[in-house]
Amino acid sequence: MKVVIVEDEIAASENLIYLLNDIDPTIEVLKTLDSVRSSVTYFSEIQEADLIFMDIHLADGISFEIFEQVTISTPIIFTTAYDQYAIQAFKVNSVNYLLKPLNKADISDAINKFVSTQQPLGFTSNNIEALMQMLETKSANYKSTYLVQKRDELLPIKTKDIAYFYIDSSIVKAITFNNQYYIINKKLEDIENELDPKLFLRVNRQFILNKESIIKIKYYFNGKLIVITQPPYKERIVVSKAKSNEVKNWINS
Template identity: 65%
Template structure:
């Protein structure tokens, strides 16, 4: 089977190639395209590819822009970090998808699905306009501002201005990029559901951290990680071995 990968992250494309080879050594990756522009140029000519893996966010735009310029005569499997609301749109339009970070089992299932498709269903020119409309309609909006208590007043603080949220003796506190600490009258679970998962992540039971606040990641004993943040936190922020891979993939996304 001959495939084309459209992906702008080198680590992601290398990981996908490795997984494809692990699943079936006969799969040949013809090329890796890292932008909308490069994809348009490539697909404007006849292609040998039988299957295309396509990330949604590319270096110079959204991959759906490719379909405005060229016709892709091959089925497409989108690789995406969209939340579950947006993913419903892919199912409605019979477009397959793999949620990042890609797991070998899920990738194998997607390839098996492709192999079992009838010729009439195995086509790449899906209704992209309808797909975009559904994605926009189902796209979740995230909390942009928190109203916090400060002495005898309430202050609006932008969500992106928080470096991290943590639990301190059953009280949730938010620390800003300028090292100001505010009490947040919410559960950490509620805050987690309100924030953009591309920017904030739950690292353990105690912490939610803004990706921009991560100073470095250090290896700890027994496969654990220690996360150092800015502004610095007085104690170690430890990530369990079970969650270490997930955290590294999220930081690297």
């Protein structure tokens, strides 16, 4: 099987190549591409792959923009970091996808499905148009304000003024840049799906950070990171080795 990978994170593409080789050593990776522009150039000239693994967010835009400039007939499996809205959009439009971080079992299942059906896994130009519309609508509707209770008052807190959200003894709290804390009566998972991923990222199970709150990153043991924020948190905010590249790329974007 011949495969093309469209992925802008070097570590992610290398990991996918490793997993593909582990699943089936006969799989040949023809090309790895890291942007909309390079993908349009490549697919305009060459379409020899049997299957494409394509990340949603690339260095210069959303991968769906590729299909506005070139027709791709090769079956595609999209990959995406966890985003409940995006997943809903994929399901509605019957587009095949894998959640990051990718693992061997899921990739193997996706390949087996492709081999057994030899079908484009629901991918059509209509799917892409619908996905683009849904994601564009979502991007304009990220939560801008949280209404929180403080004693006997309800206060509107601008999302951009929140430095980070975190779980403290099963209670979700928000800390603003002026170091005020407020209880948010929601699950951290629900909050994560309401926020603009360009500005906020869940760096571990306990924390969602505003990019503007990060003042320093320190290397920790076993490939982990420690994030230093302003306002500071009383304990270490640790990022796992598996999450470290995503966090660094997000900050550097």
